[in-house]
Amino acid sequence: MAQESDDVLRAAQDWATAGRGVALATVVETWGSAPRPAGSHLAIDDSGNFLGSVSGGCVEGAVVEEAQQVIADGRARTLEFGVADETAWRVGLSCGGRIRVHVERLDT
Amino acid sequence: MKLATLAALNAERAARRPAVLVSDIEGGGERLVKAAEAGGDPLAADVAEALRSGRAASVERDGKRHFLNPHLPPPRLLAVGAVHITQALAPMASIAGFDVVVLDPRTAFATPERFAGVRVVAEWPDEFLAREPLDAFTAVALVTHDPKIDDPALERALRAGCFYVGALGSRKTHAKRLERMTAKGFDETTLARIRAPIGLPIGAASPAEIAVAVLAEAVGALRRKPDVAAAAAA
Structure with a gap:
């Protein structure tokens, strides 16, 4: 989904170049009626600023939170959200879909 | 990463x-x-x-x-002809996610006042397209009614493999256009890619309705024929 991730990837590059800690989250798999297709991006910096979307607003909060850990320790993580998952329910992915989101740090 | x-x-x-x-x-x-x-x-x-x-x-x-x-590159729409249809087409196509360029050498038509917020270029197609070439991720809508302006853009659009090429004009006008393009050496298969009369047949009556028909046809060409990238990679 190149069209919609334009600013996100550019911003991630700019943030990292400016010396900020940056993580990039990518939807790597979807099942059912997931709101954003695989390949969608969310860029997060070490102050919790973010740009883009992996779920149309449902789970971004949780991803941003997890991204802080990724930026801190550099270990990539894959998160799964879905209606069957209690966490996902809590964070609001009630739209009936399930998604897997890969979060990794941008390393210079 | x-x-x-x-x-x-x-x-x-x-x-x-x-x-x-x-x-x-x-x-x-x-x-x-x-x-x-x-x-x-x-x-x-x-x-x-x-x-x-x-x-x-x-x-x-x-x-x-x-x-x-x-x-993949975001889709572009080149509208050749800063006419009434284009005044409706340009903003609608922008909303739909196209990078829009309006091209018309006639300076009375190609004015920023008529196209607020849209990139308008008052140049001949050969000048502009030599500098910013067409590609497979570009849709071209030819709406000037003037072969002097439309034809050079049409030739380039066909050669570049633009994913959508639509040309305004009646069947008679289009038959003449095909004759001119045949004389230029284009074969039947290539010429069959030109959508003419332009736009989906929704019975569009006003310029704005024609714009809807053109935009819908361009989106259809983009989404239903996913071989755009393969052509670009070839």
Whole structure:
């Protein structure tokens, strides 16, 4: 989904170049009626600023939170959200879909 | 992900060149495969499929999972003719996600006042398109009614493999256009790609309604014929 991730990837590059800690989250798999297709991006910096979307607003909060850990320790993580998952329910992915989101740090 | 890889990807995207990011989700690491180099990649077939479909996907090869994320240039719309139809088409196409350029050498038509917020270029197609060439991710709508302006753009659109080429005019006008293009050496298969009369047949009556028909036809060409990227990579 190149069209919609334009600013996100550019911003991630700019943030990292400016010396900020940056993580990039990518939807790597979807099942059912997931709101954003695989390949969608969310860029997060070490102050919790973010740009883009992996779920149309449902789970971004949780991803941003997890991204802080990724930026801190550099270990990539894959998160799964879905209606069957209690966490996902809590964070609001009630739209009936399930998604897997890969979060990794941008390393210079 | 390495910042250098992201920077290289962003450079390809800025230049409107398709590329695929291939990541090893479990083990870490990634590589950027530019469309021009796709044939030599170890996952050449999967990369080609990603470029063709435009969809990100995971594949398992030799016991490893790879995530392929294609980055295709955003669709562009070149409207040749700063006419009434274009005044409706340009803003609607922008909303639909197209990068819009309105081109018309007639300075009385191609004014910023008539096209607020849209890129308007008052030049002849040959001048402008020599500088900013057409590509397979561009839709071209020819709406001037004037062969002096439309034809040079049409020739370039056909040669560049633009994913949509629509031309305004009656069947009679179009028959004459086909004669001129045949004389230029275009074969029947290529000429059959021209959508004329322009726009989906919705019985459009006003310029704005014609614009709806043209935009819908262009979106259909973009979404229902996913071989755009393959043409660009070839």
